[in-house]
Amino acid sequence: MPSSCQETGSTQFLLFKIALRSLDLDTAKRCLDKVCNGPNKDIAILYSCALEAQSMGNKDIILKVLSQLLEQADTTTPPEGANLPAIYRTMIRLILSDIQENKTVESGILDTLYSIFQKALNNAVKSKTASEAAADGTLKSMWSTDEYDWFSRNSYNLALRALQHWPPQYALHFSQLCVQLRNYGDARKSIISFREIREKLHPRLTEQSQKDFGERYLGLLSHEFEACVHLEVWDALPRIVEEVAKFGQLQPLRRIGDMILCADAPTATFLLVLENLINHCLRIEKHKIDKIARWIRVLLQKSLQGDLDRAERLVYQILDICQRRAVKHTFC
Template identity: 25%
Template sequence: MAQRGDHNKPGHLLRLEKLAIKTGRSCTVAGELEYARTVLQKAADYNGLLQTLQANLPSEELDACKRLETEYLILRLVLAWKEDRLDVADYTYEKLLGCQNPNDPVSAENLADSCFEIGKDLTAKKNFSLAPKWLERAYESINTQNLEQLSREAIELRLTISQALVRAYLNTNTADGFQKAEDHVRYIESGFGDKLVVLLLRLELLLSSPAEVFDSNAYASVLRRMISSLDISDSSFNLMIHHIRKLDDKSPSLGSSVLDEFIVSRVLPTQHDPWVERAVVLRTQMATTHRETLETIQALSTIFDRLVWKRVDASFSQGELDITEKWCHDRGMASDCLRHISEASSDDPQYLYACCVDAQEAEDKLCAIEALRQLIQKCECSCPEAVNLPALLRIVIRLQTSLMNDQVQAQADGLHSLIEDLCQVFEGVVTAIQRDPRDKEGNKLFTVQELDWFCKNAYNLGLKNIRIWQPRQNIRILQCCLSIISKYPQDIPAQAADDLSLRAMFCHFLMATTLIALARSEDNVEAQLQDYLMMRNHIKGFDTELEARLDTLDEVSKDDLQMKLSTLLVFDFEGAIFLYSMLRKIINEIFLLEKFDNEKLAKYLRCLLKVMLASDPEHPLKIMEDICRLVKQCAESQQPIPPQEVEWFTTTAFNHGVDLYGVNEDELSKQWIAHALTLAHYHQDGGDLERELQKRQISLNWDSE
């Protein structure tokens, strides 16, 4: 052990204390508490010596000293808990509050994790009086930090602590505990929105209320939020069925209503027979177990109608027309309508309009829509000249929009499914426009006037329903608008082109802001990466449109759009950093594999370089350094990087160096050109590429005035 004296330098003492803390942590984890206590006493001695030297310590060593003192006290806290001395743990915690650096996220995360383990252990031991106190300390420690400085694991820990804390409050079985649980759930709802774990906490809270005051409407509302937000899988399907059964026990009518929405909007579209069968059997049981009313019979009838139409779609798509006709026997009007139109050989579209009129007179818009959609499919496959396809699509969109508005006003179930159908029709419009259908005289069916109608309606639907539809539905409809804009001819009037450009910019802006919100709340890393990539593409689209139209804008519009661009560029930087970190992690993991695929690794590096090339110079430069190192190492092995990849890296580096030269970034330009020449040296072409680049390098006069 170090003794007091001038020879005890701060650096030596810091290393000794750090070693003692590390050893003490290992002993504590291994359950060797006696050894841990002895080693931590050594750490305390070193800390005491450092305390006497603090007045003369430089700021860097002073920070290290305080950080080690915090780590020591956290470990003391854990040791006291392990020894079942919670009074000592309390004392140590209070001491920690006095010395902990409030701006140190690592220490805050360690303290939160330790307090969480204590609270979790007390809960397991049914010590419901003390468990909330330690879980509150855990949450307070991590919640005081800036979320942007916390690791991903720390953010997940924050949510895990919240779950445990709510349950600990409820376990107290007191009115005060219930109120605290309610307040905490409301607080995390404001931060996390419709995350599944938050919604499940809300359900748990509602189930904990006394039976006589159980809020069935609130429970149903949470389930509807779950239906809208969850990704359907075997586990999520079972979870929904479990909670719908619980709601059915409390309120049969609401249970049936929620199950209907689940079946129509999420289960039927999957066409996964086991899920459909289980959900429909449960729905039938619920209808027959409870007292029947006109409303329950009508609701059940609607579900079976939907099932019938799903079978009609399946039979029709497989060409089984006899079976299709038998399935449609209870919806004779739709079957007759479809048969009469499909059998008509005339070019006159009056038969189509007659079908719509008949269906609307019967007040069955859904029937008319289904028949017309099947007719569209038939016309596209076999007789495109039989009807005016754009007119047919406009009729379907008008009917669907009318039906959707009826559902919105009545706040009825099944709205999600109707919106999905409407998005699919617009996506079908885009596909049809891309095929460029023409009449017998060779004239385009989708004229500029038709493009105007579909483009404006897609844009207006997205804008009008931005707060009603789900975010991904808004993205789909606005993407349709952008796709239609891209199909306008080049010779349209200048004013029309300016209007389309402005509409495209607003689409890009709305989609980018929606995508960043989705990316921030997404748990699935693959989906999160895709959201950030799409967001960056739309930001680039906005920037390109704005740059092209900047000279034609008035000052007010110019200021507004440039302000929007500045907001988007902040989002773009966030996306670039996230994509860089994630792709970097993937590449590092591939590189560490014993038998990694050089070609696949090169492709990942190409993607990473493309993503980061426009960001801060240091990031793409680091990637290029790694690429050079990799190409050199692999060239000396039996698995060199494929020549086409080396050539792409080489030309990209050289061209980027030339671009930097053009904006007088001479030092950066030199580095990129040097990397290009290094890569060219390892290109297996007999030195041709290297010699060509050396010739071009001579023309670059760096540092010249």
């Protein structure tokens, strides 16, 4: 056989298959490298390698093939019938099997496990977006409700395991993944669980870890607010606003403000949440009203329709701010 033919993907697959069945793993890995790094990469051949490795049951080879497959799947359209969620699940099960067998767990394998979950989430979002963008509705997402449930359930279980056995940052990582993989109802339950995990972890965290954990928790609070709006859990909104305000950051408050403006909340809840948001922003911005002027107008208009005490309080508050700004400019 000419040397050029020996380097083709199909030939390397045949050699890979023979090497696996002969238990010549070094040759199998070399053939796999040539399939992955050759000039004419064919993802269909890589899928064939994955199926062959799985049929032979060699865990190391399976992981190597699937890792290469997922790398190429990020930039290449998978062959028809390919099931990426199943590949992610297989890799996760294999890694968890390794973790179960080994008494000591290195951070590297935990990072790999987390990265697979993260890639699965990214692929789910990408698949959903492509499916929704298809005008004729013929493109269906590979990610069914059952798939979302499997990944969210397992990421939550790993977060609980991390609390007891792994460095605390992994409890954070897997908890956040769990929230992102669930729908509004389940997401809120997950965030509540995340809050409990955060409280348990707090004494064990370094100052930097507490800061990192807090930043991620702040991001989840916005998700919880959104979930509560969609689920019409209005009583929870003021409490979430107060939690967000503790971080002293404007952007999350503005994001929540945009949500409440679009929500069909009861008038009392709407006014309370918007007034609290305005007050917190004014404290952070040192009484600058430019960026929240729209909120103030909406709050005043709504208050004038039935809550005159609130409207009067708001007017006096704005007048006080204007006077302070006038005095400041006078002495500048």
